[in-house]
Amino acid sequence: MRFKLFPVIALLLFGCSAPQKMRSSTSGNAVPTAISALKFLDEYEIPFGLKYSNTWVGGLSGIDYDRKNNRYYIICDERSATSPSRFYTAAIRIKGNKIDTVQFTGVHTMRMQNGKAFPSLKEGAQEAADPESIRFNPKTNRLVWSSEGDRAERNGRVNIKDPWIWEMDLNGHYLDSFALPRNMHVQTIEKGPRVNGVFEGLGFADNYKTLFVSVEEPLYEDGPRADVEYAGAPVRIIKYDVSTKKPLAEYAYLLDAVAHQPVPDNGFRVNGISEILAINNNRLLVIERSFSIGNAHCTIKIYRADLRDATDVTAMSGLNKNKTYRPISKKLLLNLDSLNRYIDNIEGITIGPRLPDGNFSLLLIADNNFSKEEKTQVFLFEIIP
Template identity: 60%
Template sequence: MSKNAKQPPPGSGAISAIKFLDVYEIPFEQSFKGTWVGGLSGIDYDRQKNQYFVISDERSATSASRFYTCAIDIIDYKIDSVRFLAVATLKNARNDTFAGLKVMPEHAADPESIRFNPLRRTLVWSSEGDKALRGGRMVYQNPWIYEMDLNGYFKDSFLLPPNIQMYVGDSGARENDVLEGLSFSEGTKYLWASMEGPTYEDGPLASVSYANAPVRFIKFDNQSKKAVAQFGYLLDAVAAAPIPDSAFSVNGISENLCIGNQQFLVLERSFSTGIASCVIKIYLADFSRATDVSSYKSLYRNTAYRPAAKKLLFNFNSLNIYIDNVEGITFGPVLPNGHQSLVIIADNNFNHFEKQQVFLFEIVP
């Protein structure tokens, strides 16, 4: 048997465990072609060219909203270097650059996830939209999923269902709890988008004392760009009480990655004020028997549907190191032993006290 025969190709659904191999830190002061390399929130792999697409969530503050192409050099099961190769500006539907959040918030982007379509050689990316007080007035901006070419130019958009859009009052999507994750399935036939947290109708956010907050996964037909199904996924409780107890804390989905057979690796990210590290868990979620909840107005305490089954694969706490704001996950190259690698990236929020970490894992079939 050849080395590559040990590991089925990405999308096969064959996985029993994941094994940590290494972590690499991108310097806080890293710059590339006049841009500040920070806020890296999504990552995907071009296997043919052995390069990665990485999106920054900067909202056109120091430079226009953008994504990078980079190489991650892996030697002897370790990350030797991360080399940035190109940067491209994200464009809106008019193929203009996005305005800065502090200048024209209605026309700013909040980039979160990016995925590569190897058949069309295009990229899809998501923005969470906005629902916040900006400059003394409320701004309501719907989230979006755009398709673009490899230079950032707009090609098409997905039609988002009404229940995940922004509305006045406690209705629809919450600010900063919207489209955090994207993943293709069945090749590129479908695109799955995961919400970070529940909509208002689906109940309160996860808390230290509240587990099983329902979050929606939306399945889109990649040809028609329309939603064809929605499914529920139940979050863990917030991992630790904030300090003080009244301070901010959150648990939500920061990204998903389809591994085939309606199964996904799901990143749950818990953060509590007063505690340095985030608690990051990787779950194997199975949607094969989950109920299509497209017609369900609310999933809160609703027992009439079947959510995705979930199994914990890895808790970053087991590494006993500082873990930052992990937001991106992708398949990487096949390792020397024939096993598939995973590359996971953390967003430093452009904060000197945070770390822009790149993690390398091995998939054990």
Template identity: 50%
Template sequence: MRRPFVFILLLCSCLLAGAQTSVGGLKLLDVYVVPHSLSFQNTTVGGLSGIDYDAKTGLYYMISDDRSSINDARYYAAKIHIHQNKIDSVVFVKAVTLLRKNGRPYPGTKQDPHHTPDPEAMRYDPVRKQLVWSSEGERIVKGKDTVLEDPAITIIKTNGKYVDTFPLPENLKMHATEQGPRQNGVLEGMTFADNFRSLYINLEEPRYEDGARAEVTENDAWVRIYKFDVASRKNTAQYAYKLDPVAYPPLPADAFKVNGIPDILSIGNGRFIVLERSFSTGRLPCTIKIFLADTKGATDIKNNPSLKNKPAAKPVSKKLLLNMDSLNAYVDNVEGATLGPLLPNGHRSLLLVADNNFSDKEQTQFFLMEILP
């Protein structure tokens, strides 16, 4: 197995979260597809919804959104070997079960739907040598079958053992009425910033009080980005980010469609790479737009209960870096992004991972991109 010289640079201090990175554009270098239903350590690899890179060890941490249905809720660690600007191989090295406070794995929906997680994002904290992952919770309102499970941000050791949680603000609590987060549109993306002193996490879709979901035509679809102080674990600020419209009309016209944020990635000084993912029934590929967003000067809306009634005076600014529809390549359900190692020309790499939803019609894809200064 080839081990390219770029990995000599893994200890570079510039890979610390929040380090300054110049982003003028993005260039696709390679796409790598993991075989469907790959078996590893008695688990089925799939549902990869978040990815993060530890520069010191060269490990990539990837959380699966398996809700303890196929196997116990888990994350994977892997080595992604890059040679001559190509992904040579993705080698999984361990599968780790996520554990509850009682030391047991999380139950599936058939065992205990009120405590079944919906894992979506994961980041590694090399300062504390811990992982942080998010769950979207659940909101099913069906009379006696109502399930209201709040989202969660959980800290674990690398062996999967529970450490603690971040207390969440009231506006992230689930309700049986149309208040708070929508089902499956909650804590989706996550990133450390400010040399691991801050943690940012975003909603995928608007809360009920903040307005309507994204439509095919332009509308005010506002999602919140939450900033937490890692030391105190307190939510210190919230910012408003406006989603683009859904990229394509669904077929039929009243079928499912969505546009939201699957991940965010700090590149320093209040700036972020933000992914927007649009899907419409009748079209298998997703439309993935990658933006450069800036929170500098944005209004803190932490005390604003409704963006529908009182929009932010200044939302997060954003600039399109790449619409992946332009790549002339099949693009599946991209959900995770991380900065990778430096490339031979000294430019930073960006790696994306796509969640195959454990479907034989979808792919677990890894995209290798070059960040152009």
């Protein structure tokens, strides 16, 4: 989802402690599967208007780390307005506990099934992509990415476009797609997913055998959106079998209330999931992003979510009223409102390389929406075991 964001804050935060566990990646390096706290280390700002290989660097909406090759994949959420829908590769050099440089090393056009680049909304709304998240699978050497779809009047007609999760090669060519659950089809009536509130987050788990996909806001049939005085709006997290590309289950995650009253009172406000990151087979880091017009900042929270006891709600509807299911449990790790630093529109998260003390790094990336009033930031944290 894109909207204008303003200053927030970041420094040092503690959560509840847990013994550190590790799992092996394909490169043989262990990565953390349990996180008790995050410690802020550094911020790096990518200049506004930066051009790379004749593209405008901005709208960076997802990031993932290829540990074996020390390479980052970063997706751009531009709908082919200035350049075709694309993703970048980058080298992020961490020196000590600081980000020394962020250097873009490649850009790749993402392509439709017919091999052509995606058109812009003006050129072809029915085919245009709305990229949001990207994950690298070292088992297959492929990338998975999500698009939110569309439900809006475009060029004089209402455009209905389903969201998707696609697999592509490292050059952006389409390879395969994940099956879309029946309740995730965009419709002309108020049923199914809300516009600009669908597949925002992706996370591989179980040694890349499963993929979690987060929906940003509640389906229409699951009740109203989060609001200032409404906590507990249910959003769905889908679990997929990577080999069959079919959904295995859906789980309900209950959002916090919108953090701040908008100005005016009836102004735009939102809270939803902007990204997820799997840390083991049943636990995710979940980013909740809240914004209210007229406020000087947005509120970013990172939760540790546990799916072990959650109910499969695939066959259920009306989750806001149905009290027979168990939602995903969640524990707050980091609330950026409690810190003292400007933080913009956080949409990407990944575990990075080890730091000098042996602990792993965590990186966040902010989407500047191609606006001079916002910043493209990369934040570096230490994962405390």
